[in-house]
Amino acid sequence: MITEEHHAIRRRERRAQTRTALLDAAERLWAERGIRGASLEDIANAAGLTKGAVYSNFTGKTDLLLALLERYTRADLGLEMCAREDEARLPVLLLVEFWLYGMRDYSAGWRIADWYAARRDTLAQGFPEENGMPSDQRATLAMAMDFGLTLQRLLDPDRVGADTYAAGMRLVLE
């Protein structure tokens, strides 16, 4: 039986779907071209919609950005991003975009900083406190190594091989 609430729910679902579609498109295009490099119209078209849909679901570009940042920082990139490098390329690009944005916009900065902190905490719980180094410090170093190697490797996979990546992670994970 189909009730009125049922309809209302389907309605909300459809709206959520368009929101998701827009966020997906923004995530992909902004990763590919940079935040200022993809316009709202580009994003809407990529989602099979028009710019109006964006303004119907978000108050503006920065709102869309913050919503994406919100969703992005909930979902977890697994540790060791460089493991499958082709797959990691776009997420890392977007992460760097967000880092830059956060460095310049204070209100977004704390959110990214918090995400990093949460990631470190999660990671630290996997490390037993050993060798005199606190586990949270070790987590910070692991993230740093992972990130620093990924940046070099994505830019120049020939000269920064998978073996170097493995050696780095081994060193920091003892």
Added chain:
Amino acid sequence: MITEEHHAIRRRERRAQTRTALLDAAERLWAERGIRGASLEDIANAAGLTKGAVYSNFTGKTDLLLALLERYTRADLGLEMCAREDEARLPVLLLVEFWLYGMRDYSAGWRIADWYAARRDTLAQGFPEENGMPSDQRATLAMAMDFGLTLQRLLDPDRVGADTYAAGMRLVLE
């Protein structure tokens, strides 16, 4: 005595000065606001000039960008960028801008990749081959740790302290 060549030289010098002034302004503004965030007019005005001066000295925005990249990759940031953190903020921001640009523009990508490689080589010469790890690999790891820690520390200096930075560099430099 003032010869004709003397004049010609002063002329060339003045031109070189305006070029430098434009490059300086671009370096600062692009670091502060991002490459797409500062227009040619902004840059020219910051240098006390007008947009026309840019087009008199460079063929366009990307040419100015490449010239700056060229100059930037000649000058050397010392290793351990995070040592004096306030001083490092802008250079690191610009470096990340360049990294992103290089990841998306193939023709610029190899230049940045080469710069990284040269940095690694220079660094590697300071490392004796020891403990079974090749010195060039150690250089890669040192850069990765330095960079990864700097990114985290610039974003959140409270939670990523100088001690952690020191510990990371110690670990990788043995």
Added chain:
DNA sequence: ATCCTTGGCTACCGTCGGGTAACCAACAAA
């Protein structure tokens, strides 16, 4: 069957930014 809400579309505006062309002043060459 009728009304009204909602979600998305279309057309439009103002601004901004890269790029161009005409112009002009300083200055070197004669």
Added chain:
DNA sequence: TTTGTTGGTTACCCGACGGTAGCCAAGGAT
């Protein structure tokens, strides 16, 4: 002094982008 060149300014064009307003159709409510 006159002439030509060079370095920079001014005014303008055009496309793109963020944002707004009015419209319209789908589809729930009554």
